[in-house]
Amino acid sequence: MRKKVLVLGTNFAGLTAALAVRHELHGDVDVTVVSPDRKFLFTPSLIWLPFGKRDRDDITFDVVETLEDHGVGFEHAAATHVDPVARRVTLDDGQVLGYDYLVIATGYRNQTDVVPGFAEHAVTITTLAEAERTAVAWQKFLENPGDVVVAATQGAGCFGAAYEFLFNTSYQLRKAGLHKDVKLTYVTAEPFLGHFGIGGLPHGESLLGMFLKKEGIGTRLATPIDHVDDGALVLGDGEVLPFAFGMVVPPFLGQEFLLASTDLVDAKGYVKVRDTYQSESYDDVYAVGVAAAVDVPWQTPTPVGIPKTGYPTETQAHVAARNIAAQVRGEEPGDHKEFGDIPAVCVMDAGNNGVIILADKMLPPRKHGILIPGPQAHLMKLGFEKYFLWKMKHGHTQLP
Ligand SMILES: Cc1cc2nc3c(=O)[nH]c(=O)nc-3n(C[C@H](O)[C@H](O)[C@H](O)COP(=O)(O)OP(=O)(O)OC[C@H]3O[C@@H](n4cnc5c(N)ncnc54)[C@H](O)[C@@H]3O)c2cc1C
Incomplete structure (x- = not known):
């Protein structure tokens, strides 16, 4: 069977894991993807x-055709419940699906x-819905400008997006002729500029400092946020930063339905994994991304x-796919890659400029790490968006 x-x-x-498992086993496996989207x-x-x-149409595509084309x-x-003992997943439409191997993504x-x-x-x-809400808020801001705050709260990890949005905001303020009149402030939990949640990279702090100075952006480092009022960010030390537009990056959590599977997840709802991306408790349950x-x-x-x-996410999905294929063939999962040992490959966009971020490992200790600033980074990001959407839409997950 x-x-x-x-x-x-x-x-x-x-999407990467589903297509990669089919690829690894030359189609000799039944793969089903479950998603509310x-x-x-x-x-x-x-x-x-x-x-x-x-x-939304520029940056999304329907996955069903892609999956069908690849026999998935x-x-x-x-999904509303995972029962790893009975090897069953319950869905919100009432179906209960059995599995031999489960990938939680x-x-x-x-x-x-x-x-x-x-x-x-x-x-x-x-999220897409939140970004659309932010677009409405930005239009309102342009009609009635005032100070702007971009922040990443205590516990946030998505600092790259916060920096990108900060520099894109600065670029847009310039384009709108508002740069001189609007005070733009970056509030972050990072202990120093360019920490990025990965411990920083050589010369990152000075480079980011230079960018911020050039753009006239104020900073509050290592700063917790106490609360957000209507039109003001109130910091942990009591300082009040009034804003006409305030974009805040929060921490992320795993999906709520996973919290019931206490032997699978940590307190945040993330699945505890080994370096094979198998769950710590179940050999046939994987989690990636x-x-x-x-x-x-x-x-x-x-x-x-x-x-x-994205890069570690894809790497994990391929590691999991190879290990599932090994198990299906009756072998031991032999592919191991700790998250921290996966290379960091990222482009930080800044409107018409940017920084290419490369390091041999996501987390220290590292041998190499480099930041390459310049307009080519912006062009790379534009090109990468088109390439990546094409690659995923056509199911070419084996391409880099
Ligand atoms: C604003 C922003 C900018 C970013 N920029 C970059 C960048 O420049 N470079 C980079 O490398 N990374 C970037 N990232 C990170 C990147 O988006 C993540 O690495 C990537 O989204 C991880 O993919 P994922 O599939 O693990 O999770 P997600 O993208 O969150 O996908 C989760 C999937 O699970 C589905 N799902 C949710 N609940 C259920 C359920 N109950 N049952 C079944 N399915 C469910 C969802 O519909 C979705 O299909 C950025 C992130 C953000 C938010």
């Missing part, structure tokens, strides 16, 4: 959506209660999270 692989989630992690979303472009540079089934539903949700007033008074860009837990290896005065970016 052909083995059944069930994949929960169909974005970077889920039929669309693949290229999350990195959410930084541009509020400024009207992208809309699709259930348009949300359900990503993140915003921790909306991170600070009081975040959900009511701030906007964010971490944001859904997989990563321990923060340091303590900072204000807590910071880990950025679980």
